[in-house]
Amino acid sequence: MGGRLSARKTHLPHPDRVTSSHSHPPLQPQPPLPPPTHHPFMAALPYSRADESLRSLAGHAEGFGRHAIGGLHGAVYHVTSLADDGHGTLREGCRKKEPMWIVFEVSGTIQLSSYLRVSSYKTIDGRGQRIKLTGKGLQLKECEHVIICNLEFEGGRGHDVDGIQIKPKSRNIWIDRCSLRDYDDGLIDITRESTDITVSRCHFSMHDKTMLIGADPTHIGDRCIRVTIHHCFFDGTRQRHPRVRYGKVHLYNNYTRNWGIYAVCASVESQILSQYNMYEAGQKKAVYKYLTEKATDREEAGRGYIRSEGDLFLNGAQHCLMEESDLVSVFKAEEYYPTWTMEPPSDALKEILQICTGWQAVPRPSDCVSRQKV
Secondary structure: OOEEOOOOOEEOOOOOOOOOOOOOOOOOOOOOOOOOOOOOOHHHOOOOOOOOOOOOOOOOOOHHHOOOOOOOOOEEEEEOOOOOOOOOOHHHHHHOOOOEEEEEOOOEEEEOOOOEEOOOOEEEEOOOOOEEEEEOOEEEOOOEEEEEEOOEEEEEOOOOOOOEEEOOOOEEEEEEOOEEEEEOOOOEEEOOOOEEEEEEOOEEEOOOEOEEEOOOOOOHHHHHOEEEEEOOEEEOOOEOOOEEOOOEEEEEOOEEEOOOOOOEEEOOOOEEEEEOOEEEOOOOOEOEEEOOEOOOOOOOOEOOEEEEEOOEEEOOOEOOOOOOOHHHHOOOHHHOOOOOEOOOOOHHHHHHHHHHOOOOOOOOOOOOOOOOEO
């Protein structure tokens, strides 16, 4: 396997190493953010340099979404209004066709009356403020190079309303340090030929169908899907951590606890590589679930495949793995990217993931590159 030790050394393949025109109310002064959280073991986490400058996020995700640059080459757009639309709003910035690095000058809740569609080459950077999106969610449709960082999503209502909906044919996406809870459909859905996506350091809670990857058995084009999920905290969510059809998914150093049905589900032709995760059962003990479905271009139904390496099963969690043939049926991460940051599961890592996932009270870094402001 590839990766990096918590001591930050490059990890070569070795079995013993792990690693608007609208009117808006006047802006009100916002209370200062609480001091950022520090933990003696935080150096073990990836992205230790991501907050050194405003644009240091670009192109530095681990995993399948590692090429996402967001609005690296664009102007800085300043969100000055919490309104749903109009001048100085998040929606106005996201619809602009040119690259934009979107930052916030206000904290608070944005009530979305409809999906907020994000165009290509955008970074939505919530560092330095506390922004909550509610009502609806973000929609990434036929776009590329999007980074979403340090936002809260809560209370999305309506049929097919997800926190972050990625479909169709979107690619090079990185979702980092977001808190997501209580939507009527999914928290993050990745379907219909969307690929090369990383979800990292996110906190998922108060939800049923958490993360769907791959639409349904009729969408055979989803065979192209590739997703990395790492250092996330699935906190009492019921199922789909994730549920996968067709795609290749790499899970590492995540903490999943007290699920309601299962933790991870592999369905038709999916390949899931689960490395050094922590699965802590509540009343339900089954960690991995397999579902058999029929692809429209196949004569017989089939299930997915899971390979578990170094995972920790706690409080009676039962992995329920299938036969050893899964070991050779699942992709190897080093075939797609050379390194990733990983360490053995431990109580210390569990504590870190409870503290350091989701929205964080981190200041907005300065933009050391001079560009036009919008």
